[in-house]
Amino acid sequence: MNVLLLEDDKSLGATLKSRLEKEGLTAHWVSTIQDAKQLVDEQTFQLIILDVGLPDGSGFAFSKYVRQKTNCPFIFVTAQTSAEDRLQGYELGAVEFIPKPFHLKEFLIRVKNTIQLHGSDEFVMDDLKVNFNTLTVEINGQSSEFNLKEAAVLKMLINLSPKVVSRDQLLDHVWGEDQFPSQRTVDNVIVSLRQKLGSYSVLIHSVRGVGYVFKKN
Amino acid sequence: MNVLLLEDDKSLGATLKSRLEKEGLTAHWVSTIQDAKQLVDEQTFQLIILDVGLPDGSGFAFSKYVRQKTNCPFIFVTAQTSAEDRLQGYELGAVEFIPKPFHLKEFLIRVKNTIQLHGSDEFVMDDLKVNFNTLTVEINGQSSEFNLKEAAVLKMLINLSPKVVSRDQLLDHVWGEDQFPSQRTVDNVIVSLRQKLGSYSVLIHSVRGVGYVFKKN
DNA sequence: AGCTATGTGACAAAACTGTGACACATATAG
DNA sequence: CTATATGTGTCACAGTTTTGTCACATAGCT
Numbered sequence: 001m002n003v004l005l006l007e008d009d010k011s012l013g014a015t016l017k018s019r020l021e022k023e024g025l026t027a028h029w030v031s032t033i034q035d036a037k038q039l040v041d042e043q044t045f046q047l048i049i050l051d052v053g054l055p056d057g058s059g060f061a062f063s064k065y066v067r068q069k070t071n072c073p074f075i076f077v078t079a080q081t082s083a084e085d086r087l088q089g090y091e092l093g094a095v096e097f098i099p100k101p102f103h104l105k106e107f108l109i110r111v112k113n114t115i116q117l118h119g120s121d122e123f124v125m126d127d128l129k130v131n132f133n134t135l136t137v138e139i140n141g142q143s144s145e146f147n148l149k150e151a152a153v154l155k156m157l158i159n160l161s162p163k164v165v166s167r168d169q170l171l172d173h174v175w176g177e178d179q180f181p182s183q184r185t186v187d188n189v190i191v192s193l194r195q196k197l198g199s200y201s202v203l204i205h206s207v208r209g210v211g212y213v214f215k216k217n
Numbered sequence: 218m219n220v221l222l223l224e225d226d227k228s229l230g231a232t233l234k235s236r237l238e239k240e241g242l243t244a245h246w247v248s249t250i251q252d253a254k255q256l257v258d259e260q261t262f263q264l265i266i267l268d269v270g271l272p273d274g275s276g277f278a279f280s281k282y283v284r285q286k287t288n289c290p291f292i293f294v295t296a297q298t299s300a301e302d303r304l305q306g307y308e309l310g311a312v313e314f315i316p317k318p319f320h321l322k323e324f325l326i327r328v329k330n331t332i333q334l335h336g337s338d339e340f341v342m343d344d345l346k347v348n349f350n351t352l353t354v355e356i357n358g359q360s361s362e363f364n365l366k367e368a369a370v371l372k373m374l375i376n377l378s379p380k381v382v383s384r385d386q387l388l389d390h391v392w393g394e395d396q397f398p399s400q401r402t403v404d405n406v407i408v409s410l411r412q413k414l415g416s417y418s419v420l421i422h423s424v425r426g427v428g429y430v431f432k433k434n
Numbered sequence: 435a436g437c438t439a440t441g442t443g444a445c446a447a448a449a450c451t452g453t454g455a456c457a458c459a460t461a462t463a464g
Numbered sequence: 465c466t467a468t469a470t471g472t473g474t475c476a477c478a479g480t481t482t483t484g485t486c487a488c489a490t491a492g493c494t
Contacts, residue, residue, distance in 0.1 A: 087320040095330070099316070103304040113312070116377060116386070117334050133381050135424055147450060148426040184472090185452055191474060208460070208471060364439055401483090402441055408485065425449065425482065 005029040006036045006050035033057045043159050052078035063092045073118040128200045144196050153189050157214035166211035222246040223253045223267035250274045269295035280309045290335040336376040345417045361413050370406050374431035383428035
């Protein structure tokens with residue numbers, strides 16, 4: 001799960017990022033709306049956690065930007081906690097509203113609940129539907145299943161699309177920085193991915209000398 | 218859906234009861250812990266919404282009483298909203314904590330989320346009928362009984378369907394975050410569930426490396 | 435003690451993974 | 465243009481990991 005954390009308090013941001021990662025999530029932490037916009041344009045997230053009072057604008061405004069681009073669920077974490085603030089948050093499409101200050105345990109409980117309830121980890125394009133939760137891919141109703149590595153590789157390619165992802169990046173991210181399988185291993189995963197993607201296999205291009213790209217159309 | 222509303226503010230209580238009923242729920246409204254205990258002893262509820270500051274005691278205390286008797290989810294609605302209060306609420310097993318004052322719309326959004334996440338205590342599909350309250354399953358009239366763990370696991374799978382539930386999620390939710398049975402334990406519960414589900418056992422799929430899914434057809 | 439509910443360990447079965455070999459493709463130099 | 469070097473696609477095999485299942489141990493209750 002790819003999580004975007006937008007929080008300008010350095011200490012809090014660092015803490016939350018580390019706790020989210022302990023939960024097995026991939027957390028990206030930025031402290032300005034500008035940086036957040038850039039990340040949202042570059043990657044896809046399954047959850048966004050954001051403050052309202054930020055140095056370069058209001059989290060409420062940013063949440064509108066997010067809504068236009070994706071349907072990613074988001075959680076407000078803020079000291080502005082009046083009934084009106086909360087209602088505004090929920091009406092903007094928030095799925096949670098956590099008032100500051102809070103205890104970490106409460107934060108984690110509520111984030112977990114949110115992920116269980118709203119966290120759909122899907123990629124859809126035309127007749128192609130990939131579900132990273134059930135590790136399945138459906139093409140024109142025909143479905144087949146991924147294994148863990150395949151899913152992780154495809155997810156990374158899609159998340160970073162249209163950037164080229166090197167084999168080393170894949171090995172680091174998917175296999176872990178302490179594992180050193182041969183680079184042929186990556187190719188093999190690509191092979192089986194392509195088989196399972198059928199006619200959509202052409203979306204995975206190989207870039208000679210570098211790695212692979214997923215091109216959305 | 219049977220909902221218990223424990224709120225001593227007459228005006229607020231009446232409003233909430235009426236709004237809950239507009240949502241199609243059956244709402245019982247009482248204003249004292251004494252009355253609430255009596256109702257809890259007499260009936261089964263699928264959701265309890267309660268204030269903390271009550272004329273004849275603390276809602277926190279009552280929530281402990283509830284926990285002993287049932288596993289019904291409950292939501293605190295209260296003006297005591299410090300981080301400590303909220304944490305205490307969540308640690309007592311609350312699934313939501315709504316600070317006063319609030320707008321009705323926020324209240325309804327959060328109640329609906331809760332209901333969706335925790336579901337009802339009966340599940341019916343074709344010839345399959347599962348009752349999580351009496352811990353029974355009936356298939357074509359043939360009935361058998363679950364034990365507590367089996368029921369809790371099945372309920373979680375069904376409530377989150379079609380999402381995959383990891384063994385860790387199951388261990389946290391069913392066994393508790395402070396218990397650490399082996400993951401084999403989960404598999405064994407799945408085995409006995411499958412046995413009791415007979416021909417419907419195929420609905421429980423395992424997702425290698427992740428966990429299990431319940432697929433409603 | 436007898437009973438039930440629950441957790442554990444062992445082992446087989448199934449699925450996944452990484453490797454090397456080889457064919458094929460693409461770049462670069464001559 | 466051809467030869468050579470290098471990168472990539474694909475396959476089958478064997479080792480590893482995960483899961484299904486069973487028999488048994490333990491705990492708590494009556």
